[in-house]
Amino acid sequence: MSAMKIKTGDTVRVIAGKDKGKEGKVAAVNAKNNTVIVDGVNMHTKHTKPSAKNQNGGIITQEGPINASNVMLVVKGQTTRVGYKVEDGKKVRIAKKTGDVID
Secondary structure (H helix, E strand, O other): OOOOOOOOOOEEEEOOOOOOOOEEEEEEEEOOOOEEEEOOOOEEEEEEOOOOOOOOOEEEEEEOOEEHHHEEEEEOOEEEOEEEEEEOOEEEEEEOOOOOEOO
């Protein structure tokens, strides 16, 4: 299993599926299943029972996971692939399209 090129906090654009074209910030990454959860994308409705945390219960909407291959990193308004380079003895992510260091 290779390293995840998308990290929590990155801005991504969905490139495949029902939400194609939508952009959002990555809320969570699951490297084991190769999925990401993006804010405002792949919304699901969930019926909840009343509990101590949620007194009323009811129907809530929440984000579902998307396969990481269906999202692409956005850097300076453009989608780009991610590469790696060693700078000053430290491995950093770079944008393939522009060559800029991401983090």
